[in-house]
């Protein structure tokens with residue numbers, strides 16, 4: 001039985017619903033083949049609900065309905081209901097990678113607020129709604145290595161596999177063993193091993209096929225290295241820690257150093273700091289073929305002089321990654337660029353920010369100006385990293 005509490009301008013109402021089958025838990029397979037089980041679910045449903053406060057940009061219009069789910073069963077029930085009625089569905093975790101249009105969302109927004117932190121030896125299982133940066137802190141406090149350099153990334157654990165979050169030399173694809181998800185196509189809960197997640201740079205099968213999987217739980221294999229971190233891979237972190245790349249340091253020191261570096265770039269959430277009213281990096285770093293990179297290099301030489309070499313990070317498969325922040329800066333968009341309420345962060349060229357009072361349209365106007373400027377200067381079209389809802393660049 002499910003008890004549905006509905007809040008609208010017309011008042012508050014309750015509705016009882018009967019559901020069949022288990023709708024969550026560790027890899028439970030859904031209703032097929034088993035006797036009906038009854039779960040008592042009480043979910044809060046808001047109508048014409050503002051979404052801006054649920055995003056780190058603080059932008060976007062209202063959703064027709066907003067449901068907050070605190071258990072896997074509630075998540076699955078809400079998704080099933082939306083799918084059965086053909087209602088568009090928007091999943092929201094921490095809202096730190098979302099650009100929602102000013103008109104809002106004509107459908108059901110489902111905020112995933114489930115909790116669950118289970119550490120067994122070096123095996124970690126997180127419910128999708130767990131706050132990611134808190135989970136990192138707890139694993140470091142337990143003396144474990146593997147995600148310490150991902151400290152300070154806002155949002156929920158369940159969203160980390162979506163774009164394979166990464167920073168300072170670590171990506172979740174290095175430690176995730178499996179993702180437990182509700183498959184909207186087959187109406188069952190599935191366990192997807194790492195090898196089937198199609199992880200790549202800021203991408204995964206979940207991002208490629210956004211209407212199929214709802215992440216319920218994420219499992220990780222961490223490392224017990226006697227309180228030491230994983231080998232430090234990122235040059236900037238190694239420099240700040242005073243070690244060579246490849247060395248280990250106490251995991252707590254790695255986490256604290258990363259947090260300090262991030263704060264200096266406005267990359268840690270701080271309600272007082274408009275530089276963090278963002279989605280972090282707004283653009284992904286372009287990955288070019290060797291021929292494309294050669295053409296780009298020639299353009300850089302033409303524009304900035306023969307001695308200027310663009311940043312180049314070979315990916316090992318015949319491609320070269322370059323820096324979106326460098327491109328933006330060299331195309332004439334320095335830190336703090338912009339006149340209106342949406343501007344480039346004063347601390348990081350790659351973050352577009354809401355200085356207060358911006359609309360999504362203001363943000364997109366700035367983003368389009370940057371994309372066009374970089375394309376004109378260097379022939380490269382930047383791609384946005386955050387997910388857009390009801391709008392596009």
Ligand SMILES: Cc1cc2nc3c(=O)[nH]c(=O)nc-3n(C[C@H](O)[C@H](O)[C@H](O)COP(=O)(O)OP(=O)(O)OC[C@H]3O[C@@H](n4cnc5c(N)ncnc54)[C@H](O)[C@@H]3O)c2cc1C
Nearest residue numbers: 091093094095096097155156158159165166167215279280
């Ligand atoms: C200041 C700042 C710094 C940042 N730094 C980094 C960084 O260093 N590295 C990095 O990779 N990212 C970074 N980000 C981006 C963002 O924090 C991450 O992408 C994060 O994982 C998003 O989590 P979220 O819960 O906020 O997702 P949301 O913004 O709520 O959602 C993002 C996408 O995931 C989907 N989604 C959310 N939850 C689920 C679920 N349970 N199942 C299926 N789909 C789901 C949503 O529908 C949406 O498409 C930063 C953002 C900010 C604001």
